[in-house]
Amino acid sequence: NAGVMQNPRHLVRRRGQEARLRCSPMKGHSHVYWYRQLPEEGLKFMVYLQKENIIDESGMPKERFSAEFPKEGPSILRIQQVVRGDSAAYFCASSPAARVGRNEQFFGPGTRLTVL
Amino acid sequence: KQEVTQIPAALSVPEGENLVLNCSFTDSAIYNLQWFRQDPGKGLTSLLLIQSSQREQTSGRLNASLDKSSGRSTLYIAASQPGDSATYLCAVRGAGANNLFFGTGTRLTVIP
Numbered sequence: 444n445a446g447v448m449q450n451p452r453h454l455v456r457r458r459g460q461e462a463r464l465r466c467s468p469m470k471g472h473s474h475v476y477w478y479r480q481l482p483e484e485g486l487k488f489m490v491y492l493q494k495e496n497i498i499d500e501s502g503m504p505k506e507r508f509s510a511e512f513p514k515e516g517p518s519i520l521r522i523q524q525v526v527r528g529d530s531a532a533y534f535c536a537s538s539p540a541a542r543v544g545r546n547e548q549f550f551g552p553g554t555r556l557t558v559l
Numbered sequence: 560k561q562e563v564t565q566i567p568a569a570l571s572v573p574e575g576e577n578l579v580l581n582c583s584f585t586d587s588a589i590y591n592l593q594w595f596r597q598d599p600g601k602g603l604t605s606l607l608l609i610q611s612s613q614r615e616q617t618s619g620r621l622n623a624s625l626d627k628s629s630g631r632s633t634l635y636i637a638a639s640q641p642g643d644s645a646t647y648l649c650a651v652r653g654a655g656a657n658n659l660f661f662g663t664g665t666r667l668t669v670i671p
Contacts, residue, residue, distance in 0.1 A: 476658060485563075486603075486648070488658035499657040534602065536659075547593065548652075548659060552602035 445470065447537050447551035448517075455557045456525050464520040464554045468537030475518040476548060477503075477510060480532040492518060493540075525558045532556075561586045561653050565662035572639055573670050580634040580665045582649030587627050593659065594623050594634050595648040603648065607634070611654075639669045 448467040456462050468475050477489040488502040492512040503510065507525075512518040522529055532555050536548040562585045572578050582592075591610045595603040607616045607623040609632070615624040622635040636643060646666045650659040 478659075478661075485663040486650075486659075486661040488660075491657040502658065547591075547605060547608045549605060550595070550603040555600075 447472075447535055447549055449533075449535050449551035449554050451554060452552060453555050453557070455559065457559050458526055459524050462522040462525050462529070462556055464522075464533050464535075464556070465517040466520070466535030466537075466551060467517040468535075469549055471539055472537035472549075473540045474538045474546075475512050476536040476538075477518075477520050478534045478536065480534065480553075482531070486534060489520070522556075525556075527558045530556055530558045561589075561651060561656070561660040563649060563651055563660050563662040565647075565649055565665050567665060568663070569666040569668075571668040571670060574639060574641060576639050576669075577635070577637050578639055578667070580636070580647050580649075580667070582632040582634070582662055584630045584632075584651045584660070586653060587630050588654040589627065590652040590654055590656075592623075592625055592632050592649065592651045594621075594632075595650065597646045597648055597664070599646075606647075636667075639667075641669045641671045643667060644669050 475492045478486040480486045490503045490510045491499040507523045509521045532553045534553045535551045538546040538548050564583045566581045593608050594606045609616050609625045620637040625632045646664040648664045649662045
């Protein structure tokens with residue numbers, strides 16, 4: 444059973460470009476969470492999605508950031524018009540549907556975004 | 560709002576020592592608490608998950624305890640090895656919350 448997969452592992456963008464980060468949850472998991480780790484800071488929650496639904500986006504900046512988890516394919520975190528402050532490690536986690544509130548979250552290796 | 564604190568921020572010990580990492584959280588209404596390991600430039604590896612109804616969990620040389628009423632957890636590492644060198648993160652899932660709240664971690668260095 445493959446773990447949570449994220450790609451790319453490293454992404455370099457110039458200011459103003461778009462960044463697309465992909466996350467494939469573990470097999471059998473239908474819940475996806477995105478977290479951001481800024482340099483020298485702890486991980487902060489961004490958004491929680493189920494298939495075709497955004498359940499909680501309370502941690503996501505209101506502008507330039509969006510997330511989706513389509514019926515088919517990976518979850519996508521999209522950052523438009525990137526700025527230097529978006530440079531961070533973005534982690535995706537997944538959990539199975541049953542007993543949602545109590546389930547363990549399994550993390551991917553992260554995507555390290557560098558904005559020049 | 561849940562806040563998670565980890566002390567110390569960094570710790571160096573000689574190989575073979577037993578050590579304790581501390582985690583405290585402000586809101587005791589939690590579903591569970593997870594301890595993770597993060598190696599430099601890498602992702603998170605889940606070490607132990609303690610449900611709110613449990614007091615401790617053990618895996619190999621690791622033992623994690625949970626005192627929900629006082630808002631504390633400890634991670635005990637026995638007979639430390641250089642390969643244990645990493646940052647250890649504590650995270651809690653609040654009751655009714657969808658996400659984990661993370662501490663800023665303890666950076667452990669085990670000296671051969």
